[in-house]
Amino acid sequence: MEEETRAVLPAVALRGRTVLPSTVIHFDINRVRSVRAVENAMLKDQKVFLVTQRDASVEEPTQDDLYQIGTVALIRQVVRLNPGSLRIVAESQSRAELLDLTETERLLMAEVAVLEETDDTVEDPLQQEAMIRNLKEFFEDFCSGNRQVSKDLQRQILEIRDLKKLVDQICVNLSVPYEKQQRLLEAVSLSERYDLLSAMLANEAAVQKIRAQLQADVKARIDKNQKEYILREELKLIREELGEDNTQSELQRYREQTDALKAPAVVKDTLRDEIRRLENVVGNPSESGVIRGYIETLLGLPWDRKSRDNRDLKKARAVLEADHYGLEQVKERILEYLAVRLATKKGEAPILCLVGPPGTGKTSVSKSVAKALNKTFVRISLGGVRDEAEIRGHRRTYVGAMPGRIAQGLHQAKVRNPLMLLDEIDKTSSDYKGDIASALLEVLDSAENYAFEDHYVEVPIDLSDVLFIATANDVQNIPRPLLDRMELIEINSYTDNEKFHIAKEHLVPRQISANGLKKDKMVLEDEALEEIISAYTKEAGVRSLERQIGRICRKAALQKAEEKGTKETVVRVTKETLKDYLGKPKYHVNPANPEPETGxxxxxxxxxxxxxxxxxxxxxxxxxxxxxxxxxxxxxxxxxxxxxxxxxxxxxxxxxxxxxxxxxxxxxxxxxxxxxxxxxxxxxxxxxxxxxxxxxxxxxxxxxxxxxxxxxxxxxxxxxxxxxxxxxxxxxxxxxxxxxxxxxxxxxxxxxxxxxxxxxxxxxxxxxxxxxxxxxx
Known part of the structure; x- marks a missing residue:
């Protein structure tokens, strides 16, 4: 910036407005200092310094409250509106820098330096033409979304061929906040003003497009809601004419189900309140859908429905013995539980935790226990679960809220005393969404679970009649407070003899049936079975053993299918023919050394x-x-x-x-x-x-x-x-x-x-x- 002349002029501080050079403006003033400044200017050369306040709320601004660059203007007309207010018409002439501000006779006097505008446009006519076209294109985009610029003004500006005049005219007629106008005022050189103006136009055009899209979306949504409301009212009227008011019939059905429901009084009161809410929001499908889901959840929970447990110890023992070989400790513990229930008529439901390697039958044992006790079986897999809401449920304020897995399990069981299997309890984890183990404490603690609170249900649920059985591979991964509430029963590795009996009595018949074979047409000799156990599997349980037996049965099924139409033969698998079905042995036992060795x-x-x-x-x-x-x-x-x-x-x-x-x-x-x-x-x-x-x-x-x-x-x-x-x-x-x-x-x-x-x-x-x-x- 270069200083041309210095002068001391009366100053008028403008609020929320910036004046650019070469414009005729009119504005009202009513502050005493501003009125005195105009009067002082009219007594001299009618020139006044117009400068914008940084903060429009400041009533008596100082130099720090004003921008450094303002405009020198010539007052053309003054009209007194009332004793303390003037209307001014002025012509802005040039930019000026505020050097000093003093207060004299209750008015502001500014020492300013008039700035000479530098013309640093490029001399290349092609580049000037490109800049003019670029600026006009930005201006057209801006005007297309801005109704404040008239068509005549737009046409006049677009007809300008001089770059400087084009920039100045667009700056003057650009409807942007005064902060942005101030930036244009402070851009003394033409190139700087051109760059700033181009960026502003592009930004304003982009903002206007987004604003137009938002307005279109809102209008479309309002139109859709209005259309749905009209159609819903018409449908309601048609149903009333036909006597088929589904909403009223649905509300009546909910009321009848609530009256017939065997549940605590707090549950029925909650249901009646929700039914009244549903009746009041019939015209709001989103909220009514949430309320319907909550009502149906409460109606579906087994508040007082119980199944009759098996009380025959001999029958329970027979079921356990038929389904599983060995596992004497587990069987005895289940029978002890049943004996206590028979003696006390109630008895606290224990929390058993079956611990053992994979494939040892922990889940199948739980199913057999449910069968032996005549209980509904519900399996809840906890492997990899990290969100506490999976156990406690989501609060209904969230979109897509649903009950936790415990409440869902009861809803699925339809009775309040099922056997609930918490599978892989050692594989839960925690993160910023909560701690699963802490949520399970309330579920498994018999002193607390009589009033378990699900965040979605919001009504206490009694879990004291639920028989919980948990499974885990490694006790070390179960948090100590959770482990303290469970009774551990170890299911260790099976011996080769136990694997042989399990395979012969359970796995072989099951795989023969699963692969479509007849029991009398498929024979797996004992020696072959022992060879599978020792040479083709290496595991603590019998899962891999069952897979190998399944491979043999599938090959046998293929063999039977290929000889269809001929006389059926019995498929006999021996130790010698085992390689034809399973290939070479996979595992070899490292036997003891023949002689003592050093080290x-x-x-x-x-x-x-x-x-x-x-x-x-x-x-x-x-x-x-x-x-x-x-x-x-x-x-x-x-x-x-x-x-x-x-x-x-x-x-x-x-x-x-x-x-x-x-x-x-x-x-x-x-x-x-x-x-x-x-x-x-x-x-x-x-x-x-x-x-x-x-x-x-x-x-x-x-x-x-x-x-x-x-x-x-x-x-x-x-x-x-x-x-x-x-x-x-x-x-x-x-x-x-x-x-x-x-x-x-x-x-x-x-x-x-x-x-x-x-x-x-x-x-x-x-x-x-x-x-x-x-x-x-």
Missing amino acids: IVRGLAWTSVGGDTLEIEVNVMPGKGEFLLTGQLGDVMKESAQTGISYLRSAAGKWKIPEDFFGKHDIHIHIPEGAVPKDGPSAGITMATAMLSALTGIPVRSDLAMTGEITLRGRVLPIGGLKEKLLAARKAGIRMVLVPDKNRPDVEELDAEITQQLDIRFVSSMDQVLDYALVRK
């Missing part, structure tokens, strides 16, 4: 598919005292190895190991099947024994396996998964198993079928372990 010890491990044996190998080599661990070992197993080596170093003198031995040799521990992750503390004594054998050169018995956690002082601590580990040892042909002494009660609870053929020795210290394990000459 190799057999350990026992628990996996998600049952027990397994681990062969731990240790090598000692000359080196710098490094300690290597390989075989995908977890942090806990690495710590057990470190604990074992620390114990051996403390007992080095007893085994005549030189003091500098550990500093001059490297010890490498490896557990084969390196691609399989391994973790847990139960291999502690196994790794310590293997290391001592490698250090001393004393071999370890080949028919021995062990499990137990080790401490720094050589104590042996108890472990878990003992049943699965003993089954794995028996399968591998192990004769002697070393078990922590504190696991003695666990061994005593096992069936003789598991412990037979095993010489189980209980140990409490590493000295006992080494006495049994090392083969000394």
